[in-house]
Amino acid sequence: MSNTSLKEWTEFANLALVPEEVKSQYERFTKATNVLVREPEPEVGQSPKEVIWTRNKAKLYRYTSEQPRKHAVPILLVYALINKPYILDLTKGSSFVEYLVDRGFDVYLLDWGTPGYEDKNMKMDDYVLDYIPRAVRKVLKASNAKEVSIMGYCMGGTLTSIFAALHPELPIRNIVFMTSPFDFEDTGLYGSFLDERYFDVDKVVDTLGNVPPEMIDFGNKMLKPMANFYGPYISLVDRADNEQFIKSWKLIQKWVGDGIPFPGEAYRQWIRDFYQQNKLIKGELVIRGRKVDLKNIKANVLNLAAEKDNIAQPHQVEALMNVISSKDKKYVLLPTGHASVAFGPKASKITYPTVADWLEKRSS
Helix, strand or coil: CCHHHHHHHHHHHHHHHCCHHHHHHHHHHHHHHHHHHCCCCCCCCCCCEEEEEEECCEEEEEECCCCCCCCCCCEEEECCCCCCHHHHHCECCECHHHHHHHCCCCEEEEECCCCCHHHCCCCHHHHHHHHHHHHHHHHHHHHCCCCEEEEEECHHHHHHHHHHHHCCCCCEEEEEEECCCCCCCCCCHHHHHCCCCCCCHHHHHHHHCCECHHHHHHHHHCCCHHHHHHHHHHHHHHCCCCHHHHHHHHHHHHHHCCCCCECHHHHHHHHHHHHHCCHHHHCCCEECCEECCHHHCCCEEEEEEECCCCCCCHHHHHHHHHCCCCCCEEEEEECCCCCCCCCCHHHHHHHHHHHHHHHHCCCC
């Protein structure tokens, strides 16, 4: 028997003996492997925009549209100091930014950029007293508006609350907080990881300067290690024949893996003043010599929590409602997680219209 015929006979015998389910699993595994090692990364942050202001690494974007703007009050999006803000504009058809623009809002986004080692001394004081106020004034000037709305996502909302409390003189009409933590008394496993008896934040910052994104990502994944480390890849193999799932999977994994360094001094404050000493909700936080009193917040407030969120748990988010002075304030618990509140089918169907409907009534 020739080598060729032997090979053909072997392949025929193998195919005849392999169960259909095993063949299907092999095909899905092959497809998943191609996604991981061969297919190009997806394009992100594609909504048309222009840079209207810069400071150091930060950029202020204004999103452009051929459609007329329907609402007098512009909205400024403020993201966290970790990862990149394109989670709010991942892809056409599933973009918070695109949705708001299509609803007639004048939308701006403050992108912190990627800190370098030279930024290790940047503090939260710099962000809330220098960057955000200047960005707000640029938004008001560019839009020719008298008031502004701000939406802070994750830590961006925590920063926004501090900024708003320290700047009652600025014309902030509406604030949307999206999965932003305010009370750090009970932070779940984070409390164990970051307990000051075991976690020496000074040694971390003094050694590293800026905290690398891999360290932040590892800490987040350790909240549910089996699900977070292996779950995405198991799901990829199981659903590798679903093209829509593959597209979404690639987008969200690109964002998760696209972290940025956390400026050292800001990280020192974030861990010590918030996670270890819970100063914000207690009214004990001091920023550049000024005490932060959340009672100074009087703007209309929409406070969104996600019921499956392990990073900013609902009780950490809801605590804000008891300390602000806003007369028009609403707390909403959404059936999402920390990332799926901003991207995915539930975000498109629930989060986007919830925010836009609320803002629309308060932006005329």
